[in-house]
Amino acid sequence: MKKVKWIVGALVWTLLAAGPMAAAGTLDEVRAKGVVVVGVNPGVAGFSMPDEKGVWKGLDVDTAKAVAAAVLGDANKVKYVALTAVQRLPALQSKEVDVLCRNTTITLTRETVNGLNFVHPNYYDGQGFLIHKKMGVKNAKQLRGATVCTLPGTTTEMNAADYFRKNGMPWKPVVIESNAELNKAFFAGRCDALTSDASQLAAVRSVAPNPDDYILLPEIISKEPLAPVVRHGDDQWYDIVNWVVMALIEAEELGITSKNVDEMLKSTDPQIQRFLGVTPGLGKALGLDEKWAFNIVKQVGNYGEVFDRNVGPKTPLKLERGLNDLWTRGGLMYSFPFR
Amino acid sequence: MKQAVPAGELKPPVTHIGIIGWTKTNLFDGVFNSILTLVTLFFLWKVVPPLFRWAFLDSAWHTTGQACREAAGACWSIISINYRFILFGFYPYEEQWRPLLAMLILFGLLFYSRNREHWKKSLAYAWIIGLFTMGLLMTGGILGLPPVESTQWGGLPLTLLLAVFGLTAAYPLGVMLALGRRSRMTGVKVLCVLYIELIRGVPLISLLFMSSIIFPLFLPEGVTFNKILRAQVAIILFTAAYIAEVIRGGLQGMARGQYEAAESMGLNYYQTMRLVILPQALKIVIPPTVSILISAFKDTSLVVIIALFDLLKTTQSVLSNPEWMGFSREAYVFVAILYFLGCFSMSNYSRRLEKELSKGD
Numbered sequence: 001m002k003k004v005k006w007i008v009g010a011l012v013w014t015l016l017a018a019g020p021m022a023a024a025g026t027l028d029e030v031r032a033k034g035v036v037v038v039g040v041n042p043g044v045a046g047f048s049m050p051d052e053k054g055v056w057k058g059l060d061v062d063t064a065k066a067v068a069a070a071v072l073g074d075a076n077k078v079k080y081v082a083l084t085a086v087q088r089l090p091a092l093q094s095k096e097v098d099v100l101c102r103n104t105t106i107t108l109t110r111e112t113v114n115g116l117n118f119v120h121p122n123y124y125d126g127q128g129f130l131i132h133k134k135m136g137v138k139n140a141k142q143l144r145g146a147t148v149c150t151l152p153g154t155t156t157e158m159n160a161a162d163y164f165r166k167n168g169m170p171w172k173p174v175v176i177e178s179n180a181e182l183n184k185a186f187f188a189g190r191c192d193a194l195t196s197d198a199s200q201l202a203a204v205r206s207v208a209p210n211p212d213d214y215i216l217l218p219e220i221i222s223k224e225p226l227a228p229v230v231r232h233g234d235d236q237w238y239d240i241v242n243w244v245v246m247a248l249i250e251a252e253e254l255g256i257t258s259k260n261v262d263e264m265l266k267s268t269d270p271q272i273q274r275f276l277g278v279t280p281g282l283g284k285a286l287g288l289d290e291k292w293a294f295n296i297v298k299q300v301g302n303y304g305e306v307f308d309r310n311v312g313p314k315t316p317l318k319l320e321r322g323l324n325d326l327w328t329r330g331g332l333m334y335s336f337p338f339r
Numbered sequence: 340m341k342q343a344v345p346a347g348e349l350k351p352p353v354t355h356i357g358i359i360g361w362t363k364t365n366l367f368d369g370v371f372n373s374i375l376t377l378v379t380l381f382f383l384w385k386v387v388p389p390l391f392r393w394a395f396l397d398s399a400w401h402t403t404g405q406a407c408r409e410a411a412g413a414c415w416s417i418i419s420i421n422y423r424f425i426l427f428g429f430y431p432y433e434e435q436w437r438p439l440l441a442m443l444i445l446f447g448l449l450f451y452s453r454n455r456e457h458w459k460k461s462l463a464y465a466w467i468i469g470l471f472t473m474g475l476l477m478t479g480g481i482l483g484l485p486p487v488e489s490t491q492w493g494g495l496p497l498t499l500l501l502a503v504f505g506l507t508a509a510y511p512l513g514v515m516l517a518l519g520r521r522s523r524m525t526g527v528k529v530l531c532v533l534y535i536e537l538i539r540g541v542p543l544i545s546l547l548f549m550s551s552i553i554f555p556l557f558l559p560e561g562v563t564f565n566k567i568l569r570a571q572v573a574i575i576l577f578t579a580a581y582i583a584e585v586i587r588g589g590l591q592g593m594a595r596g597q598y599e600a601a602e603s604m605g606l607n608y609y610q611t612m613r614l615v616i617l618p619q620a621l622k623i624v625i626p627p628t629v630s631i632l633i634s635a636f637k638d639t640s641l642v643v644i645i646a647l648f649d650l651l652k653t654t655q656s657v658l659s660n661p662e663w664m665g666f667s668r669e670a671y672v673f674v675a676i677l678y679f680l681g682c683f684s685m686s687n688y689s690r691r692l693e694k695e696l697s698k699g700d
Binding site: 042043044045046049050051052053054055079080081082083084086087090091093094096179180183184203204206207209315316317 | 408420421423424427428429430431432488490491493548551552553555556558566644645646648652655656657658659660661662664665667
C-alpha cells in the first residue's frame with residue numbers, strides 16, 4: 001500500500017512541477033522554437049487558403065506572417081495549423097498554437113468565459129444579403145416573405161432570424177448543409193436571397209455564371225469584427241500581437257509601403273523615425289528588435305497592401321475597403337499612437 | 340457425272356453462333372428479356388452520349404478557371420492545375436518527389452506481396468526496410484534531404500499512411516481482443532468485452548474529436564502530441580474493435596472437435612490457437628474482414644473534421660478557392676476514382692486469397 005501511495009505522490013508532484021516549468025512566456029517559447037505556430041482556417045477564400053503549390057495565402061495568413069516578421073525577423077517562419085471552427089479555441093487553450101488568426105469574431109463570452117484575449121481587429125465583416133437582380137429589390141426591408149438560403153447552426157442563421165423577427169417580416173429559411181450546395185441552390189433560383197458574411201457573399205458572387213445578375217444589398221445586419229486571438233495571462237505576447245496589427249495600419253497611415261520602406265529610413269519625420277526604429281525605443285518596450293516594424297512592412301507590407309493583395313478590387317473577391325478603410329477616409333482602421 | 344462433294348464439317352446455322360447467336364441467347368431470349376434489352380439500350384442511348392460529350396468533347400483540360408466557366412463540358416483543369424496540391428497537400432513543392440517515391444515503394448511492396456509464394460522471411464525484411472525508407476523519405480533531415488514536419492504531410496500519402504498503418508496495427512490487436520473475449524480468465528474477458536462494446540458504441544467521429552480536442556486539454560501545458568498520430572491511434576482503436584467481433588465469429592464457427600483434437604494432441608493454449616484454430620478461423624472470416632478493411636479505408640476520410648488534409652480535404656480546399664468554386668463534380672469524380680481503385684483492388688485480392696486458401700477443401 002505504501003508503495004502505491006509513493007508512486008501516486010510522485011506522479012502528482014511531477015505533474016504539478018511540470019506546470020510552472022512550462023509556463024515560460026510565449027515570446028521566449030516562440031524564440032526557442034524559432035517559429036510561430038498559428039492556427040488558421042482550412043479554407044476561406046481571401047483570408048486563409050492554400051494555393052495550388054500548397055502555400056498559404058490570405059489576409060489572416062499575412063497577419064500571421066507579420067507576427068513572425070516582428071518577432072523572429074523572418075515572415076516565413078510560421079507553422080500553420082489548420083483548425084475547424086470547433087477546434088480553434090481548445091487548440092489555443094491547450095497551447096497547441098501560439099496565436100489564432102482564423103477569422104474569429106470578437107464576442108464578450110469568448111473573451112471572458114473562454115479565457116481569450118482578442119487584439120485589434122484585422123477585418124471588419126458583417127452579415128449581408130445577396131439577391132437576384134431581377135427581383136427588383138433595393139434594400140433588405142423589401143425582403144418580406146422571401147426564401148433565404150443559409151447554412152444550419154451558424155450565427156448567420158440566428159442573425160437572419162433575429163433580423164426578420166425584429167422587422168416583423170415573414171421569411172422562409174432554406175437550410176443547406178454545405179457551402180457548395182448552398183451556392184448552387186441559390187444560383188438555380190431555389191431561394192430569393194443568400195445570407196452570409198459580406199466577404200463570403202462577394203466570393204460567391206464572383207463565381208456566379210453571370211456575376212452582374214446578382215447584387216449585394218446595402219444592409220449589414222450583424223457586426224463581425226474579426227481579430228487574432230491569444231490566451232489570457234500572457235500580457236507581453238498580447239501586446240506584441242496587438243501592436244503588430246496596429247503597425248500594419250500605422251504603416252498605411254504614414255504612407256510607408258513595402259516598396260518605399262528603405263527610403264523611408266532616411267525620412268526626417270520623427271513619427272516615421274520612431275516607427276521604423278531609426279529612433280530606438282519602441283522595439284525595446286515590446287521586448288523585440290528595434291527593426292520589428294521595418295521587418296513587417298518590408299516583408300509583408302502595410303494594411304492597404306495586404307488588403308488589396310488578398311481581398312481587394314483586383315482579386316476575385318473584389319471587396320471595397322468600406323469599414324476596413326483608414327479612419328481618415330471614413331473607415332474604422334485606426335491605429336493608436338506609436339510613441 | 341456428279342462428283343461427290345466431300346462432306347466437310349457442317350457449320351451450325353448462322354443464327355446460333357457468332358454475334359447473332361450471342362445476342363439471341365443473351366439479349367433477346369424471350370419477350371420479357373427483349374423488352375428489358377430495348378429499355379436498357381434506350382437509357383444508355385439517352386445517358387452515354389451526353390455524358391461522353393460532357394466528359395470529353397466539350398471539356399476543358401488545362402485552362403484557367405475563367406476559361407472553364409465558358410466551356411460547356413467538364414472542367415478537368417481543376418485537376419490538371421491543382422493535382423499536385425490534391426495529391427500531396429502542403430508538402431513543399433520542390434520536395435514532392437519524395438512522397439511520390441515513398442508511395443511507389445509502398446505500391447511495389449504491396450504488389451509483390453500479392454503472391455503468397457513470396458511470403459517468406461525475406462519479404463518481412465523487405466517490408467521493414469521499405470517502411471523505414473518511406474519514413475526517411477517523408478521526414479528527411481539526413482542525407483541532404485531537407486526535413487519536412489509531419490504537419491505538412493497531406494493528400495494521398497496521408498490517406499495511405501492512415502489506412503495502411505491503421506489496418507496493419509488494428510488486425511493483430513483485433514485478433515488479441517477476440518481471443519481475450521473468449522478467454523476463461525474473467526478479468527481479461529471483462530476488459531476485452533468492455534473495450535469492444537465501448538468503442539463500438541460510439542461513432543468514429545466522436546473518437547476523432549476526443550483524441551484531437553479533448554485529449555490535449557488533459558495533458559500538462561506545453562505537451563502536445565502530433566495531430567496525425569492522435570488521429571491514427573483513434574482509427575486503430577476503432578477498427579480493432581470491429582475486427583475483433585468479426586474474428587470472434589470465426590472462432591465460434593470452429594467445431595468443438597477441433598479444440599478437443601488439439602488438446603488430445605497435448606498442445607497448450609498458444610499452440611492450439613497458433614497451429615489449429617486461428618489458421619482455420621481467420622480463413623472463414625476473410626470476406627467480412629475485408630469488408631471491414633474497406634470501410635476503414637474509406638473512414639480515414641473522416642479526419643476531414645479535425646482538419647487533417649487528407650485526400651478528400653485537399654480536394655475540398657481547392658474547391659473553396661474562388662477560381663475553382665463550383666467544379667465539385669469533376670473534383671469528386673477524380674477522388675472517387677482514386678478511392679475506387681483502392682477499395683476494388685482490396686476486394687479483388689480478397690476473392691483471390693479466398694480461392695487460393697480453399698483449394699485444399
